[in-house]
Amino acid sequence: MKYRLVKISNLSGNKASVYSVLLNGEQETIFDKFVKENIMTFEEEVKNIIARLKTIGKSTGIRDSFVKPNEGTLGDGVCALYDNPDKKLRLYCIKYGTQLILVGGGGQKNVRTLQEDDKLKKENYFLRKLSAQITERIKDKEIEYINNYLDFEGDLEFQDDDEND
Amino acid sequence: MEKKQVEIYRSELIDEISSSISPLEEKKVEKKMLIAAKIEDAIKAKNWKNRDLLEALGKKYPSIITIWLSGTHNFTIDTLIELEEVLGIELINTKEIINTKTIQKNKNLFFNSDNKTKV
Numbered sequence: 001m002k003y004r005l006v007k008i009s010n011l012s013g014n015k016a017s018v019y020s021v022l023l024n025g026e027q028e029t030i031f032d033k034f035v036k037e038n039i040m041t042f043e044e045e046v047k048n049i050i051a052r053l054k055t056i057g058k059s060t061g062i063r064d065s066f067v068k069p070n071e072g073t074l075g076d077g078v079c080a081l082y083d084n085p086d087k088k089l090r091l092y093c094i095k096y097g098t099q100l101i102l103v104g105g106g107g108q109k110n111v112r113t114l115q116e117d118d119k120l121k122k123e124n125y126f127l128r129k130l131s132a133q134i135t136e137r138i139k140d141k142e143i144e145y146i147n148n149y150l151d152f153e154g155d156l157e158f159q160d161d162d163e164n165d
Numbered sequence: 166m167e168k169k170q171v172e173i174y175r176s177e178l179i180d181e182i183s184s185s186i187s188p189l190e191e192k193k194v195e196k197k198m199l200i201a202a203k204i205e206d207a208i209k210a211k212n213w214k215n216r217d218l219l220e221a222l223g224k225k226y227p228s229i230i231t232i233w234l235s236g237t238h239n240f241t242i243d244t245l246i247e248l249e250e251v252l253g254i255e256l257i258n259t260k261e262i263i264n265t266k267t268i269q270k271n272k273n274l275f276f277n278s279d280n281k282t283k284v
Contacts (some may be wrong), residue, residue: 006174010183022174032178039182047186050179051194053235060198065205065234090196144168153168 013058
């Protein structure tokens with residue numbers, strides 16, 4: 001499976017860029033899919049998530065306090081955007097400083113740990129893997145920050161069995 | 166490997182859903198996040214940790230600070246005033262002089278430009 005990073009222009013702004021992942025051959029990002037999967041059942045929450053992302057892009061940037069950290073492995077930046085106790089949805093993201101966030105997928109959290117839910121586990125683990133791939137490429141300078149840490153440039157295409165060159 | 170810029174992607178789905186979010190709702194979301202950001206910046210400016218704020222306010226449970234700073238909280242006026250006092254910041258502006266210019270300047274999120282029909 002091949003996929004690439006894309007910048008969502010209608011969420012990004014001069015305070016932060018909002019990225020997601022486009023699987024090869026598909027027309028929608030994994031964030032679009034999250035929206036589609038949940039808009040009927042959780043319309044207000046999905047709208048609120050979109051409004052929050054727009055605010056992050058245009059007004060506030062990404063603050064640690066706006067996300068629930070440590071949703072992946074230690075130090076990989078995988079976090080969850082939404083974690084009010086009364087909210088039902090969990091959206092997994094990878095946070096890069098205060099100016100770049102990569103939004104993935106997620107779903108309804110009604111279990112104690114994500115490992116108990118196949119859907120949440122799949123979405124979360126995909127981001128863990130992607131985070132590791134991006135980190136490796138940053139280390140090898142195949143991906144670099146540009147525009148004052150607002151963007152990535154470089155080799156932004158990946159595949160499931162991607163190894164270092 | 167040649168350095169490539171990230172591909173720009175415009176989501177039609179997000180556009181569609183965004184158009185169904187009222188300007189007022191967007192403003193509420195933005196203001197809550199900006200207030201949270203201001204409180205957090207004030208905590209840092211005082212070289213405090215969250216627990217210092219907790220102590221200054223005489224609160225018991227650290228989770229309340231996490232909720233306040235999440236950008237999703239709907240504060241009461243009482244809490245905002247308490248935060249203003251301990252942090253030395255302004256979160257509620259009552260000094261704004263109200264006249265017709267002020268009303269016109271501030272975007273009216275309830276009504277259309279005719280000032281009569283609701284958005």
